[in-house]
Amino acid sequence: MALGSLGVLALGSVVLALLLRWLWDTLVLVSSIRDTCHQLRRFPCPPWRSWVLGHTGMAKVTEEGLEQAEELATRYRRGCLWWFLPWMPALRLFHPDTLRPVLMATASIAPKDRLFYGFLKPWLGDGLLLSHGHKWAQHRRLLTPAFHGDLLKSYMGIFNQSTNVMHAKWRAAAGPTGAAVALEVLDQLSLLTLDTLQRCIFSHESHCQQQPSEYIKAILELSRLVVQRQQRLLHYFWWLYQLSGDGRRFTQACATVHGFTAAVVQRRRQALQRLGHQAWMDQHRGQRMDFIDLLLLAKDEDGNTLSDEDIAAEANTFMFAGHDTTASGLSWLFYNLACHQQHQDRCRQEVQELLKGRDVEDIEWDDLSHLPFTTMCIKESLRLHPPVVAVSRRCSRDLATRDGRVIPKGVICLMSIYGTHHNPEMWPDPQVYNPLRFSPENSQGRPPLAFIPFSAGPRNCIGQSFAMAEMKVVVALTLARFRIRPDPARPPRRKPELILRTEDGLWLLLEPLPKGA
Numbered sequence: 414m415a416l417g418s419l420g421v422l423a424l425g426s427v428v429l430a431l432l433l434r435w436l437w438d439t440l441v442l443v444s445s446i447r448d449t450c451h452q453l454r455r456f457p458c459p460p461w462r463s464w465v466l467g468h469t470g471m472a473k474v475t476e477e478g479l480e481q482a483e484e485l486a487t488r489y490r491r492g493c494l495w496w497f498l499p500w501m502p503a504l505r506l507f508h509p510d511t512l513r514p515v516l517m518a519t520a521s522i523a524p525k526d527r528l529f530y531g532f533l534k535p536w537l538g539d540g541l542l543l544s545h546g547h548k549w550a551q552h553r554r555l556l557t558p559a560f561h562g563d564l565l566k567s568y569m570g571i572f573n574q575s576t577n578v579m580h581a582k583w584r585a586a587a588g589p590t591g592a593a594v595a596l597e598v599l600d601q602l603s604l605l606t607l608d609t610l611q612r613c614i615f616s617h618e619s620h621c622q623q624q625p626s627e628y629i630k631a632i633l634e635l636s637r638l639v640v641q642r643q644q645r646l647l648h649y650f651w652w653l654y655q656l657s658g659d660g661r662r663f664t665q666a667c668a669t670v671h672g673f674t675a676a677v678v679q680r681r682r683q684a685l686q687r688l689g690h691q692a693w694m695d696q697h698r699g700q701r702m703d704f705i706d707l708l709l710l711a712k713d714e715d716g717n718t719l720s721d722e723d724i725a726a727e728a729n730t731f732m733f734a735g736h737d738t739t740a741s742g743l744s745w746l747f748y749n750l751a752c753h754q755q756h757q758d759r760c761r762q763e764v765q766e767l768l769k770g771r772d773v774e775d776i777e778w779d780d781l782s783h784l785p786f787t788t789m790c791i792k793e794s795l796r797l798h799p800p801v802v803a804v805s806r807r808c809s810r811d812l813a814t815r816d817g818r819v820i821p822k823g824v825i826c827l828m829s830i831y832g833t834h835h836n837p838e839m840w841p842d843p844q845v846y847n848p849l850r851f852s853p854e855n856s857q858g859r860p861p862l863a864f865i866p867f868s869a870g871p872r873n874c875i876g877q878s879f880a881m882a883e884m885k886v887v888v889a890l891t892l893a894r895f896r897i898r899p900d901p902a903r904p905p906r907r908k909p910e911l912i913l914r915t916e917d918g919l920w921l922l923l924e925p926l927p928k929g930a
């Protein structure tokens with residue numbers, strides 16, 4: 414009997430403890446929601462579509478969507494509150510003062526928001542772009558030396574060769590008369606950057622600029638499918654998506670890409686094991702190493718190396734992160750130079766002076782620092798048309814901004830690169846293409862975070878020097894050989910997808926110049 418009462422008492426205590434715990438959790442949750450709402454209310458909120466829907470559907474991935482981002486940056490300057498869904502608030506930030514705490518926070522305090530990046534996971538796995546925590550930090554340390562200037566130097570030959578292949582195609586399209594020809598450049602430049610990357614990463618010559626390649630076709634298809642999936646709410650559920658036609662195509666394309674990468678990594682690993690480290694190094698002495706070689710040899714201070722799976726994920730990530738971004742940057746640069754012949758002429762003159770008297774029309778590593786005006790034109794184009802228009806984070810703790818507000822933990826922060834680059838507080842007449850904004854004297858006093866095409870802070874773009882070097886080579890050789898004009902029949906309408914594209918391609922008129930002109 415006494416035992417029975419004790420049992421009831423014990424059970425009662427457990428139930429009471431659980432009840433109290435639940436009450437406490439609820440109180441904490443309510444109070445944290447109240448705090449979050451209080452902090453969010455300190456950010457201005459643009460007019461809603463309706464009080465039930467919030468801003469749902471108002472941020473469009475169109476020309477109008479970009480104009481809206483610019484209007485928001487002009488009106489609210491630092492940032493504003495945005496209800497993506499009635500229960501999902503986000504902060505849209507477009508000023509160094511509000512961007513700084515998030516971009517400069519450690520990667521563990523400001524991790525990437527999974528909603529935004531999750532669709533890439535089955536393709537890219539745990540590569541740098543998507544990994545987090547300890548794994549990301551370790552890999553970032555291991556991979557940083559692979560993007561050092563000394564190694565990038567050895568890729569200059571590849572940048573030049575890939576550009577020559579593209580120009581040969583353009584000359585063939587112009588025919589023997591050398592008349593100006595209208596060409597869609599975004600797709601052509603995507604093939605060029607893929608060609609370059611495949612050679613720099615795998616030392617593989619797919620000749621994808623001249624003939625179809627299964628592997629390259631799969632990468633282009635994956636990029637297209639990820640964008641399409643973002644636009645179909647039902648496809649957000651993986652189990653539903655994989656049953657759809659698009660989902661099956663996605664799985665098939667992933668298999669092609671993963672198969673290619675795994676085979677290269679395996680072959681190299683076997684060669685390294687067969688020869689042994691020293692003999693392998695001796696064999697490669699004086700030769701260019703590709704990224705796979707560098708990743709196989711990468712070792713941190715504790716002797717940790719990368720597994721085959723890790724290497725494959727990083728290689729797939731570089732292929733993805735490095736191709737469309739650079740192609741978009743180059744396409745908009747060509748477009749801006751086409752629309753501003755005076756800047757195009759000045760760049761061409763700079764390049765011609767550099768190449769004067771040379772037997773071979775190649776841009777070398779040391780030339781890159783002797784193209785100051787061309788570099789200013791590239792930067793201004795990356796400002797006006799940033800290839801990546803926004804990056805997103807979801808912080809794991811509250812972060813204070815300079816003006817005394819707080820970015821609450823758990824809230825999506827959409828850091829608008831496009832909005833920041835069009836914020837009139839830092840960029841007067843933001844729609845005007847004016848490379849002189851980047852002259853040394855005009856750059857003085859401008860906050861570094863006003864210009865962030867490669868993002869900033871611990872998770873900035875690891876490939877930015879690679880991309881800048883490639884862009885300089887491609888634009889310098891192109892201007893030495895072609896005059897670029899806008900195609901009046903097909904003015905572009907911008908379309909911000911994974912990268913800044915256009916609705917119907919980017920068409921330009923390319924007129925071959927006589928040799929040595």
Ligand code: HEM
Pocket residue numbers: 525541542543553730731732734735736738739742799800801804805866867868871872873874875876877879880
């Ligand atoms: C004009 C060309 C490029 C632009 C505008 C660009 C832009 C960016 C931006 C904005 C980010 C930050 C993404 C985020 O926070 O979610 C990023 C990250 C990254 N980029 Fe680039 N990128 C370019 C070229 C490249 C190239 C050529 C490579 C490699 C060969 C590359 C590899 C990466 C990687 C691996 C990351 C993730 C870094 C990390 O999280 O640690 N990018 N890039």
